[in-house]
Amino acid sequence: MTDAATVREVAALARLTISDQDIENATTEFNQALALFDALGTVDTAEVAPMINPLNTAQRLRTDCIDTLVDRTGLMQNAPAIEEDYFLVPRVVD
Amino acid sequence: MASPEPFETISSLARQLDDRRVSSRELVEDSIVRIERLNPVLNAVISLDKLGAVAAADQADKARAHGAVSPLLGVPMLHKDIFCTRGIRTSCASKMLEDFVPPYDATVVRKLHDAGMISLGKCNMDEFAMGSSNETSFFGAVKNPWDVNRVPGGSSGGSAAAVAAGLASLATGTDTGGSIRQPAALCGITGLKPSYGRVSRYGMIAFASSMDQAGPMARTAEDCALVLNAMAGHDPLDSTCADIGVPDYSAGLEQSIQGLRIGIPKEFFSSHLKDGVAARVNAAIKELESAGAVIVDISLPSTDLGISTYYVIAPAEASANLSRYDGVRYGYRCDSPSDLQDLYLRSRTEGFGEEVKRRILIGTFTLSAASYDQYFMKAQQVRRLIAEEYQSVLKDVDVIAGPSAPNTAFVLNDNSKSITDMYMEDVFTIGANLAGLPAISVPAGFVDGLPVGMQLIGPLFGEAQLLNIAHQFQRRTDWHSLTPNLEGLTR
Numbered sequence: 001m002t003d004a005a006t007v008r009e010v011a012a013l014a015r016l017t018i019s020d021q022d023i024e025n026a027t028t029e030f031n032q033a034l035a036l037f038d039a040l041g042t043v044d045t046a047e048v049a050p051m052i053n054p055l056n057t058a059q060r061l062r063t064d065c066i067d068t069l070v071d072r073t074g075l076m077q078n079a080p081a082i083e084e085d086y087f088l089v090p091r092v093v094d
Numbered sequence: 095m096a097s098p099e100p101f102e103t104i105s106s107l108a109r110q111l112d113d114r115r116v117s118s119r120e121l122v123e124d125s126i127v128r129i130e131r132l133n134p135v136l137n138a139v140i141s142l143d144k145l146g147a148v149a150a151a152d153q154a155d156k157a158r159a160h161g162a163v164s165p166l167l168g169v170p171m172l173h174k175d176i177f178c179t180r181g182i183r184t185s186c187a188s189k190m191l192e193d194f195v196p197p198y199d200a201t202v203v204r205k206l207h208d209a210g211m212i213s214l215g216k217c218n219m220d221e222f223a224m225g226s227s228n229e230t231s232f233f234g235a236v237k238n239p240w241d242v243n244r245v246p247g248g249s250s251g252g253s254a255a256a257v258a259a260g261l262a263s264l265a266t267g268t269d270t271g272g273s274i275r276q277p278a279a280l281c282g283i284t285g286l287k288p289s290y291g292r293v294s295r296y297g298m299i300a301f302a303s304s305m306d307q308a309g310p311m312a313r314t315a316e317d318c319a320l321v322l323n324a325m326a327g328h329d330p331l332d333s334t335c336a337d338i339g340v341p342d343y344s345a346g347l348e349q350s351i352q353g354l355r356i357g358i359p360k361e362f363f364s365s366h367l368k369d370g371v372a373a374r375v376n377a378a379i380k381e382l383e384s385a386g387a388v389i390v391d392i393s394l395p396s397t398d399l400g401i402s403t404y405y406v407i408a409p410a411e412a413s414a415n416l417s418r419y420d421g422v423r424y425g426y427r428c429d430s431p432s433d434l435q436d437l438y439l440r441s442r443t444e445g446f447g448e449e450v451k452r453r454i455l456i457g458t459f460t461l462s463a464a465s466y467d468q469y470f471m472k473a474q475q476v477r478r479l480i481a482e483e484y485q486s487v488l489k490d491v492d493v494i495a496g497p498s499a500p501n502t503a504f505v506l507n508d509n510s511k512s513i514t515d516m517y518m519e520d521v522f523t524i525g526a527n528l529a530g531l532p533a534i535s536v537p538a539g540f541v542d543g544l545p546v547g548m549q550l551i552g553p554l555f556g557e558a559q560l561l562n563i564a565h566q567f568q569r570r571t572d573w574h575s576l577t578p579n580l581e582g583l584t585r
Contacts, residue, residue: 010462014454016439017439017443032512036402036405037406038402040402040469043476055291059334074197078193079422091433
């Protein structure tokens with residue numbers, strides 16, 4: 001069983017907040033999901049390699065050369081706040 | 095020229111376009127009128143590109159007049175809103191991306207455009223493809239055209255409802271744990287999830303990268319074959335896209351299925367399965383037998399374990415993939431953040447819906463140092479065992495058949511369903527995603543007026559055989575050609 005404090009800690013790691021009003025429900029749902037995972041513990045996997053990719057192949061690498069896939073202006077148009085060529089965020093260092 | 099019926103197949107529309115019985119412009123205008131009439135109720139389409147579609151249709155008509163030939167040229171279609179479309183909003187049905195306008199096309203979008211298809215717009219879906227009912231969309235739930243008080247399934251619920259309602263003869267979908275096949279089943283259409291790596295994921299917004307795969311949702315297997323011909327193939331922009339040749343998926347559709355061995359896993363007919371659905375799927379299997387297939391009893395004992403495995407791996411991959419949404423470079427940003435941490439926290443908390451946050455939390459937990467071996471590593475090991483179980487069975491049989499979903503479409507806002515009840519909707523579809531195998535859902539009848547789907551699962555890159563069997567089934571049955579009564583449907 002995971003308690004509310006742990007759920008809050010995980011939320012902080014995920015950069016999410018859970019309100020006091022929602023924490024009880026979130027903890028219950030969290031534990032329901034973990035209970036669903038208990039079945040995994042019954043399987044003997046001592047000699048089994050993890051499966052990361054269903055094709056069992058190494059990822060291919062492209063040639064290391066400069067290529068323009070997407071125009072910079074188009075990308076920057078989606079930014080919530082920019083100044084010249086930079087993304088704007090709240091001041092980090094006073 | 096007389097307008098074609100709204101429920102025409104792509105193959106039929108292509109013939110009519112070739113014979114100049116109809117123009118692409120007329121098809122597009124008819125679709126737009128139909129969308130504008132029915133969508134206020136169905137909520138299947140969340141972005142409509144009327145001007146772009148009409149302009150593209152005129153170009154297609156001009157190209158055809160100049161001798162261009164393509165089986166997809168000038169045929170209108172819709173994209174799931176998970177595919178990036180240059181200049182057209184791509185929201186993934188999330189507040190987080192409500193105003194996101196990609197400066198590029200996904201490879202799937204580019205390929206279908208290059209094949210001459212006309213994009214009408216974008217379909218509603220579960221937020222970030224997380225859901226089995228299409229109720230998690232920021233833009234509201236999609237309604238099932240067979241009963242507008244019921245869900246269309248998910249996550250490609252908007253795509254399935256759009257095809258079922260005749261808004262277009264094709265919609266693209268994506269399938270991470272059943273998100274093409276389950277809504278196809280619940281809406282009475284045909285949906286193909288190709289093998290992992292068969293279709294490029296470039297420009298397809300990531301949910302669980304080791305399982306996500308794009309595929310066609312259409313009225314028939316014949317149409318799915320036509321579209322897969324255009325969608326499939328190597329893409330240097332997706333390092334997991336397989337570099338192997340693409341066969342002509344239409345070429346083998348008419349082959350006899352005499353002597354093919356079809357395995358029926360007993361675990362797919364377990365207590366999870368509604369009785370009426372079991373009866374319809376059994377009748378469909380009998381139909382395959384009467385077409386000459388040999389039915390073989392098989393066992394996939396890890397079927398239920400698939401749920402636990404999937405719901406560890408998919409949220410873990412999602413928590414990593416969705417960490418990019420931080421309110422800095424694109425996507426939703428909260429008002430007046432006090433500092434950078436506040437910007438991250440509030441942008442993500444306000445921008446994501448409840449199901450997405452639930453899965454990010456679980457994924458973050460299972461990837462944390464203290465839980466990694468117990469959950470994430472363990473699930474990846476069990477995933478290999480499940481994949482090996484499928485591979486072993488597929489040495490003895492050509493394909494596996496069973497239900498696509500345990501139930502017919504359930505009622506909207508059904509509060510009696512717990513989170514884990516909802517996850518069980520995927521119990522028969524998840525195995526193909528974990529193992530990377532191709533699978534198709536075809537209409538197989540009705541229970542209480544609601545569609546039922548039969549699922550066929552094949553070996554890696556065995557799409558051609560699945561399409562052949564599905565097509566032969568559809569030559570012998572007419573479930574795929576039945577349509578919902580939408581007369582008088584208004585909000």
